[in-house]
Amino acid sequence: MSTLTTMPRNGNDVSTRRETSSLPSFSSWVDNLFESGMGTGFLSNFNTGMTLPAVNIKENANEFYLEIAVPGMKKSDFNIDVDNKILSISSETKEEKEQKEENYTRREFGYSSFKRTFTLPDTIETDKISAQYKEGILTVHLPKKEEAKEKPAKRINIS
Structure with a gap:
């Protein structure tokens, strides 16, 4: 009022x-x-069944790791590509169920997909990128080039 x-x-x-x-x-x-x-919330789940998955990016002296939360999927559902320093991770799943009974037929189908892209720094050894899917987490290992790895501190003696 x-x-x-x-x-x-x-x-x-x-x-x-x-x-x-x-x-x-x-x-x-x-x-x-x-x-x-x-x-x-309504729009992100409307006709998709999946929102953009959460990604954690970790770095240490020798590599980067991407951890992507995508539960309920199989290894074969993922496509991981590197093209011109662009890492693309995508998935597309389709599901159809049909139940026939004497008086009716029930048919359901679902579709979900996502695509995440990351621009890789020059320090990544793109030929050695690997991935693993375990317990709903897709982990992508991005090793650094040898010259990009952090070197331990070195003491210089004065002569």
């Missing part, structure tokens, strides 16, 4: 107060829908 107030004019001390009920505008309704989180 909104409240409208009129201010006094020409020194008159008369104020009137009028309450009106109004429906929210379409644009404010859409804004509220997305701000509440329902909109993004």
Whole structure:
């Protein structure tokens, strides 16, 4: 409910107060829908069955690791490609179920896909990239080139 107030004019001390009920505008309704989180959750799962998977990137002195949370999939569901310093990880799954009974046929199908791309630094040995899928986590190992690996601190003696 909104409240409208009129201010006094020409020194008159008369104020009137009028309450009106109004429906929210379409644009404010859409804004509220997305701000509440329902909109993004609803749209991200509509006809996809999967949102963009979460990725952790770890680095140590010798390599990078990408850990991608993609439970419920098989190794054969993934495509991993490197092209011109771009690492692409994608998956596409289709599922169909059909149940026939005497009085009805029930048919369901689902489709899900994602694609994540990463620009690799020049320090990655692209010929030695490997991947492993275990317990719902796809791990991609990105070894660094020998010249890019961190060297231990070296003490220089003064002669």
